[in-house]
Amino acid sequence: MPKKVLLKVENLTKTFGGLKAVSNVSFEVHQGVITALIGPNGSGKTTIFNLISGHLSPDKGQIYFAGQRIDGLPPHQIARLGIARTFQNIEIFGHLSVLENVLLAISPRLRPNLWETALRLPSFFSKEKKACKEALRYLKLLELDHLAHASAASLPFGLQRYLEIIRALATQPRLLLLDEAASGLDGSEKALLVQLIRQICAQGVTVLMVEHDMNLTMDLAQEIIVLDQGKKIAQGAPRKIQRDPKVIAVYLGSDHAAD
Numbered sequence: 001m002p003k004k005v006l007l008k009v010e011n012l013t014k015t016f017g018g019l020k021a022v023s024n025v026s027f028e029v030h031q032g033v034i035t036a037l038i039g040p041n042g043s044g045k046t047t048i049f050n051l052i053s054g055h056l057s058p059d060k061g062q063i064y065f066a067g068q069r070i071d072g073l074p075p076h077q078i079a080r081l082g083i084a085r086t087f088q089n090i091e092i093f094g095h096l097s098v099l100e101n102v103l104l105a106i107s108p109r110l111r112p113n114l115w116e117t118a119l120r121l122p123s124f125f126s127k128e129k130k131a132c133k134e135a136l137r138y139l140k141l142l143e144l145d146h147l148a149h150a151s152a153a154s155l156p157f158g159l160q161r162y163l164e165i166i167r168a169l170a171t172q173p174r175l176l177l178l179d180e181a182a183s184g185l186d187g188s189e190k191a192l193l194v195q196l197i198r199q200i201c202a203q204g205v206t207v208l209m210v211e212h213d214m215n216l217t218m219d220l221a222q223e224i225i226v227l228d229q230g231k232k233i234a235q236g237a238p239r240k241i242q243r244d245p246k247v248i249a250v251y252l253g254s255d256h257a258a259d
Helices: 045-052 075-081 098-110 114-118 122-141 157-169 187-202 214-220 238-243 245-252
Strands: 005-016 019-030 034-038 060-065 083-085 175-179 206-210 223-228 231-236
Touching (some): 019 223, 019 231, 034 045, 034 187, 045 083, 045 175, 045 206, 075 083, 083 157, 098 122, 122 157, 157 187, 187 206, 223 245, 231 238, 238 245
Parallel strands (some): 034 223, 083 175, 175 206
């Protein structure tokens, strides 16, 4: 049985000055599928992420999430619908602890109301305890729970990257956008990241990722969309993409071509 379409992009176009960063791009992301968006630098990958997440509005085209049109909505409304994302440049709150960073993502769901907070009612402490327990559970996914009270800024780069992913997961998204999540990670850190992505996908979170590590992408992705100069040039399973002459010519090269 075909997978249900969770995200649908139709004729998406975005121009900056005279540069057409994205030109009439259409694709679908199916529920429960790990999909990769690849292409040379400047091909429009991050622009598409910014359009999906509401950080940019398209000049033309439509974006549908779970059947609802979302293009033009602000980022906070899109996040509430169930889309979370990470960024190429890590965006965490360095002055807060690791635990506090995750609690910020959880708080909209478990936030005490004004009276509970002002009067320090038993329900306030109950919700606070529940939120901390949930945050620690997310930190354990990437073995960061022992650093819960450390300053986020004190973490090495790879662990900061993990923290950003955990914070996105803590919003309980239906669709997770990972923008070069493996960038800067060493081999063992990448292996743990692959394990996490497979685990969260198995639990019902759909993943759309931008990634330059082609070995990781070909191993992890079930569907691949290829962009070049703002246009989609191919889409399909990894083996199909590895055999596509256009993709080999503009991006993969012979080293990644399928036998």
